[in-house]
Amino acid sequence: MKTSLRLFTAVALLAIAAPAYAQGGGGGGMQQMTPEQRVARQKEMLFKDITLSAEQSAKADTIIMKSMRSQMEAMQAARASGDQGAAREAMQKVNGERNAALKALLTTDEHKKKFDENLAAMPQGRRGGL
Known part of the structure; x- marks a missing residue:
């Protein structure tokens, strides 16, 4: 049960972080x-x-x-x-x-x-x- 919860949490975090990273999340404009x-x-x-x-x-x-x-x-x-x-x-x-x-x-x-x-x-x- 704990393993399933950890796996679900990891997948949820990746689902949130991936779009932010793809959009340049937090980086400065001139460097890009x-x-x-x-x-x-x-x-x-x-x-x-x-x-x-x-x-x-x-x-x-x-x-x-x-x-x-x-x-x-x-x-x-x-x-x-x-x-x-x-x-x-x-x-x-x-x-x-x-x-x-x-x-x-x-x-x-x-x-x-x-x-x-x-x-x-x-x-x-x-x-x-x-």
């Missing part, structure tokens, strides 16, 4: 995106209400992809060294360089102001940001 989706999402947030030319858009893609590679390298170095403070500083530096390069693509003061507003409105850190 492809690199191309992440680039598109960052561009969408940073350039909201700003129209980019095809050339500007292509350059922005390159800048964002380069920064994502630099971020990955910083994260790997942090894991290897265990120094989270250095990793945070490295990530801030990479993000600052990315933002400056993206802002330099913009040709009007109005677009640069809007870019700064969009940047300020983005979520920061592990709360779902970039």
